[in-house]
Amino acid sequence: MIRAIDVHKRFGDNHVLKGITLEVAKADVMCIIGPSGSGKSTFLRCINQLEATDDGAIWVGDELLGHEVRDGRLHQLTDRRIARQRRPVGMVFQRFNLFPHMTALENIVEGPIKVLKESPQEARGRGLELLGRVGLADKAGAYPATLSGGQQQRVAIARALAMNPQLMLFDEPTSALDPELVGEVLGVMRDLALSGMTMIVVTHELGFAREVANQIVFMDDGRVVETGTPADVLTHPKNERTQAFLSAVLA
Amino acid sequence: MPQVQSRHGPSVLEKTDIAHLPRFARRHYGRYVAAVAVLAALAMIVSSFANAQIEWEVVRQYLTTEAILHGVLNTIVMAVLAMLVGVLLGVLFAVMRMSKNPVTRGVAFLYAWIFRGTPQLLQLFLWFNLALIFPYFVLPGLIEARTVDLMTPFVAALLGLGICQGAYTSEVVRGGLLSVDQGQTEAAQAIGMTRTQTLRRIVLPQAMRVILPPIGNEFISMVKLTSLASAIQYQEVLHSAQNIYYANNRVMELLFVATFWYLIVVTILSIGQSLVERRFSRGHRPASSTKPSMIRRLVSRGGQA
Numbered sequence: 001m002i003r004a005i006d007v008h009k010r011f012g013d014n015h016v017l018k019g020i021t022l023e024v025a026k027a028d029v030m031c032i033i034g035p036s037g038s039g040k041s042t043f044l045r046c047i048n049q050l051e052a053t054d055d056g057a058i059w060v061g062d063e064l065l066g067h068e069v070r071d072g073r074l075h076q077l078t079d080r081r082i083a084r085q086r087r088p089v090g091m092v093f094q095r096f097n098l099f100p101h102m103t104a105l106e107n108i109v110e111g112p113i114k115v116l117k118e119s120p121q122e123a124r125g126r127g128l129e130l131l132g133r134v135g136l137a138d139k140a141g142a143y144p145a146t147l148s149g150g151q152q153q154r155v156a157i158a159r160a161l162a163m164n165p166q167l168m169l170f171d172e173p174t175s176a177l178d179p180e181l182v183g184e185v186l187g188v189m190r191d192l193a194l195s196g197m198t199m200i201v202v203t204h205e206l207g208f209a210r211e212v213a214n215q216i217v218f219m220d221d222g223r224v225v226e227t228g229t230p231a232d233v234l235t236h237p238k239n240e241r242t243q244a245f246l247s248a249v250l251a
Numbered sequence: 252m253p254q255v256q257s258r259h260g261p262s263v264l265e266k267t268d269i270a271h272l273p274r275f276a277r278r279h280y281g282r283y284v285a286a287v288a289v290l291a292a293l294a295m296i297v298s299s300f301a302n303a304q305i306e307w308e309v310v311r312q313y314l315t316t317e318a319i320l321h322g323v324l325n326t327i328v329m330a331v332l333a334m335l336v337g338v339l340l341g342v343l344f345a346v347m348r349m350s351k352n353p354v355t356r357g358v359a360f361l362y363a364w365i366f367r368g369t370p371q372l373l374q375l376f377l378w379f380n381l382a383l384i385f386p387y388f389v390l391p392g393l394i395e396a397r398t399v400d401l402m403t404p405f406v407a408a409l410l411g412l413g414i415c416q417g418a419y420t421s422e423v424v425r426g427g428l429l430s431v432d433q434g435q436t437e438a439a440q441a442i443g444m445t446r447t448q449t450l451r452r453i454v455l456p457q458a459m460r461v462i463l464p465p466i467g468n469e470f471i472s473m474v475k476l477t478s479l480a481s482a483i484q485y486q487e488v489l490h491s492a493q494n495i496y497y498a499n500n501r502v503m504e505l506l507f508v509a510t511f512w513y514l515i516v517v518t519i520l521s522i523g524q525s526l527v528e529r530r531f532s533r534g535h536r537p538a539s540s541t542k543p544s545m546i547r548r549l550v551s552r553g554g555q556a
Contacts, residue, residue, distance in 0.1 A: 097438035111442035
């Protein structure tokens, strides 16, 4: 489903990703953990082309991201084609990024109507259904400013799902939430995983990772240090950097 | 009231008594003085106007003559059209200024530099006399005409005021676009929107909240700027007033007539501005806690409600 080969990213002199190679199968849930500054969010943003890679390649399905191969070279795609490549990939941000001038339902139907050209009635029907699925059926007409952080993040998840994605990316979805609101968002994500959605989650919630993920990736300093099942990486880490990180987090 | 003897004075109130003593607000004597001074000054001004060689009957009479009303209409038409041109150009050049393409950025920079850097009256003269440089205006198959015939006072004023306004507005719009959080653009891209869709549906509507108050100001100043067009023979209200006083010598009376109409138009615009601003602040205040402003209440009493 996703295949990344030797992905590099630099911001000026700062070499943020130093060759990431990963694979995610359909219906897999991969959790990426690691200290801040390790490049986990940047890697996620490369998958949705919010950042362009400097070297290496990423495929979503059969689609090579950002470039096409012609006469033995990689040619950069137009903005329009990149926008099209983003459609099957949903993204949920740390700071929600709901559109503040639209109600919850308007946030959700914006993409289906404007990008997928669905009819407004159809989009609204499915939008309401999605709001019900994230437990906010009564908040269709509410503006983001009137919702709690947890509610906003659940609307953001519904907004991403409205595009019928094949893959969902979560960039520290609970890090900006008050502790008592984390559970409701993780609950929605757990249901989503159980429904067979392919997910890549950058998170500090090790309990969630242990329970829901079937693959854990530990990143540090722009590299993948260790990968494996939750039991391997979280319970019996082999690398000493993983061990140090886990003991610091669990302390 | 219980009093207690103390070493520091003859008597001291208990603290619990002090907590509930009657309160007296501070007196603002300066305000009374200022109010009296302002009233006195106003009275002097009013009395000098009242006793001056002004025939108020003439003012009243010319307030609604056809030439003046026609001038008022032309002022409004020019202000609205020039502002429309200004806002369209402003948005266009603001977007160009923020483009990734260095050529469009350069063009936008040049535009703002030229039209903000020269006096508006001078620009009006330049447009009006454009025929001296381009005697003929030709769009093959569409238009072929002498520039003198095309560049009427109306067209010259519209171009001069609108294009110059666009240069100022583009800076206002750019500030507004920059004020929208980068996360909004990313969220829009993440649902597959193109650049144009992102700008039109997500970024511009949010920028509007920041852009509108200064645009409202500029609209109001545009109403007054149209008076410059009288210099190139555009028949706006000041030009009409001048034409009349050249004939009948009632200079002050007719200038008062023009003053009256400018104030009326600007007042109506200010009310409209506050209604439009309210519309674009959606989602920024919970609807329940917004108190309707006085203007809104007045309008809804007379209008829809």
